[in-house]
Amino acid sequence: xxxxxxxxxxxxxxxxxxxxxxxxxxxxxxxxxxxxxxxxxxxxxxxxxxxxxxxxxxxxxxxxxxxxxxxxxxxxxxxxxxxxxxxxxxxxxxxxxxxxxxxxxxxxxxxxxxxxxxxxxxxxxxxxxxxxxxxxxxxxxxxxxxxxxxxxxxxxxxxxxxxxxxxxxxxxxxxxxxxxxxxxxxxxxxxxxxxxxxxxxxxxxxxxxxxxxxxxxxxxxxxxxxxxxxxxxxxxxxxxxxxxxxxxxxxxxxxxxxxxxxxxxxxxxxxxxxxxxxxxxxxxxxxxx
Numbered sequence: 140x141x142x143x144x145x146x147x148x149x150x151x152x153x154x155x156x157x158x159x160x161x162x163x164x165x166x167x168x169x170x171x172x173x174x175x176x177x178x179x180x181x182x183x184x185x186x187x188x189x190x191x192x193x194x195x196x197x198x199x200x201x202x203x204x205x206x207x208x209x210x211x212x213x214x215x216x217x218x219x220x221x222x223x224x225x226x227x228x229x230x231x232x233x234x235x236x237x238x239x240x241x242x243x244x245x246x247x248x249x250x251x252x253x254x255x256x257x258x259x260x261x262x263x264x265x266x267x268x269x270x271x272x273x274x275x276x277x278x279x280x281x282x283x284x285x286x287x288x289x290x291x292x293x294x295x296x297x298x299x300x301x302x303x304x305x306x307x308x309x310x311x312x313x314x315x316x317x318x319x320x321x322x323x324x325x326x327x328x329x330x331x332x333x334x335x336x337x338x339x340x341x342x343x344x345x346x347x348x349x350x351x352x353x354x355x356x357x358x359x360x361x362x363x364x365x366x367x368x369x370x371x372x373x374x375x376x377x378x379x380x381x382x383x384x385x386x387x388x389x390x391x392x393x394x395x396x397x398x399x400x401x402x403x404x405x406x407x408x409x410x411x412x413x414x415x416x417x418x419x420x421x422x423x424x425x426x427x428x
Contacts (some may be wrong), residue, residue, distance in 0.1 A: 143260040151257050154229055161194040186253055193251045199228050200287040200328060201362065205235045208285060208326045208374060215324060215352070215376075219243045220282025225272045225315055226250070230258040232285050233265060246281070248272050272314060273297035279320045288312070290330035290370065309333055309341040312377075316348045321381045325349070331356065331371040334403035335393065342391035347383045351390050352376040356406055358415035371428070400428055 143151060157163075163174040164187075182190060219242040224232050227247035236243065245265035249255035255269030268275055273295050288311040294301075295310050303313055308329045315325055333341060334354060345351075355374045362372070390405040400417045419426055 142263050148261055151261055152229065152234065154254070154257055155199045156228055156251070156254055157190050157194045158199070159194065161191075164191040164194065182253070189251050190253060193254070195289075195291055200231055202231070202235055204328065204357075204361070204374070205232055206237075208328075209235065209237050209240070211353075211376065212283060212285070212324060212326055213237065213239060217283055217324060220323075221246060221280060223277075223281040223284040223315070223318060224248070224286040225275075225284065225311060225318075226286055226288050227258055227267070228254055228287075230262050230265070230267075233258075233262050243283075246277075248275055271295065272311065273300075275318075277318050279318070281315075281319045282323045284315045284319050284323070284325045284327070287328040290372075303340075303344065305341060305344075306332075312341070312345055312375075316345070316377075316379060319379045321379050323379050324352070325377040325379070326374065328357075328372055328374050331373055333375065334373055334390075334405065335401070337393070337401075339391045339393075343387070345377065346388055346391050347385055349377040349379045351388065351405070352378055353409075354390075354403075354405055354412060356413040356415070361414075 162168050162171040163178060165171060166175055168175070178187065178190070217240070219240055222243045222245050224230070224247045227233070227249045230247060233245050233247065236245070245262065247258060247262070247265055247267040249258055249267065249269055250271045252269055255267060259267050259269070288308045290308050292306055294304070295307055297310065297314065300310055300313055303310070305313055312325070312327065312329070312333065315327070319325055353376050357372050357374065359369045359371045362370070389408065390403060392404050393401050394404040394407040395401055396407060396417055398417055402417070406413050417428065419428055
């Protein structure tokens, strides 16, 4: 019931969440039994359930990527305004806000209660909601939305968006587009499947409401050191339009690379925006691009 001291904040800032730690929640895994017992003893039932649920996607973003996103947004002319991070973790994006943007007002949302409460102690001046993104509704309010959205092949129950039937990462785009004001910018890290999904429904929806300013494809080891996860992901920059219009720019469609990979036509037209080379490898999940 008090603010954290600077020393306490230093300790709290080292917390990176439960992503990739599913073993610590498995009572049948003998190698992790000590950690399992420690967690069960330290957390309430509600905290334990929320922490275990977050092992799928609580992967925190490396400072290198965050700084590059801010640099790009600064080059676009953003100086100060209302900034949203809708899946904030402990707030790495807030912690690395450049000096030139320090007068902005920060708004964050975090589902996991332990993570969200740590964020509140690290950034007491920010407006941080510890709940699901589906509980929030600030329309046409934010000038900039940044973050690393949760990836996964599952849905969020949000009455206003259920009809879209989007997976969680695409839901975050749809809802954020409504919360950013016309002219505002969204800079999200997302699964490659926002851009590469066979169905173009999601991209059509995005194109209706925003212009694609650019995208960068990151190699699958971009977050390995920081978050212990290996996925191909994209940084997508969008600018919200004044009013929706039905248009079909090239980037809503897929194309083929010379090697026969089916990817978004934006990356075929802009190979310089792909960091790495396309390849197939055999993993525990079978053959993967």
